[in-house]
Structure formats: structure tokens, C-alpha cells
Amino acid sequence: MPTITHPRDFTAERAWGALQIAQLDGVTVRLHWTDAPYHWHVNDGSEVFTVLDGRVEMRWREAGQERCTLLAPGDIFFAETGCEHVAHPQGPARILVVERAGSV
Structure with missing residues (x-):
């Protein structure tokens, strides 16, 4: 049976709350709602971060320097294993993370 999710209808009780959409061969697909920054972190695998609603300033460290970009709906940030990064939403945002x- 298929599942249909309407991201704009999803709101979590806390920042970075998530709705698990799927788990595929050891990979999770989650819809996150947030209105507050995450924390600097390094994933133990690659991550695909897609902004569905809102705007998110994504910061990462590369060669000892901090870099950033503003992501709008439809924009995708790919962090390879070992990429230190942090997301700072600019108001409420909904993000699909794989x-x-x-x-x-």
C-alpha cells in the first residue's frame, strides 16, 4: 500500500523532530521540521539534505575554513562521509534527509 506525505502539513513538537518516511537497505528517509539550528556534526556516512519548505543556511568546514550557502525549497546539499556541517533554518523549515x- 503506498503512503502519501504532505510535508507542509508536518510539524514536530520540537526542533528537528522527524517523521520516518522509509527505511531502505540500511538507509533512512526522514522528514524533519525545525525552527532552530542543529549542532556541528559529522555523519558516519553520506547524507542528502533537501529543503522542501523554508530556507536553511547550511554551513560546513572545508580545508580548515567555514563556508556557507543559503538553501531554498528544492535545493539539495550532499555531505560526503567526514564532512563537518550544521544547518541553521531561517524560520520554520521542512527538510527531507536521506x-x-x-x-x-
């Missing part, structure tokens, strides 16, 4: 199950 990453290894159990990843930080």
Missing part, C-alpha cells in the same frame, strides 16, 4: 540508519 542517510545511513542510526547516523548522527
Whole structure:
């Protein structure tokens, strides 16, 4: 039976609350709602981060320097294993994250 999710209808009780959409061969697909920054972290696998609603300033460290970009709906950020990064939403945002199950 298919599942249909309407991201704009999803709101979590806390920042970075998630709705699990699917788990595929050790990979999770989650819809996150947030209105507050995450924390600097490094995933133990690659991560695909897609903004569905809102705007998110994504910061990452590369060669010892902090870089950033503003992501709008439809924009995708791909973090390879070992990429230190943090997301700072600019108001409420909904984000689809695809990453290894159990990843930080």
C-alpha cells in the first residue's frame, strides 16, 4: 500500500523532530521540521539534505575554513562521509534527509 506525505502539513513538537518516511537497505528517509539550528556534526556516512519548505543556511568546514550557502525549497546539499556541517533554518523549515540508519 503506498503512503502519501504532505510535508507542509508536518510539524514536530520540537526542533528537528522527524517523521520516518522509509527505511531502505540500511538507509533512512526522514522528514524533519525545525525552527532552530542543529549542532556541528559529522555523519558516519553520506547524507542528502533537501529543503522542501523554508530556507536553511547550511554551513560546513572545508580545508580548515567555514563556508556557507543559503538553501531554498528544492535545493539539495550532499555531505560526503567526514564532512563537518550544521544547518541553521531561517524560520520554520521542512527538510527531507536521506542517510545511513542510526547516523548522527
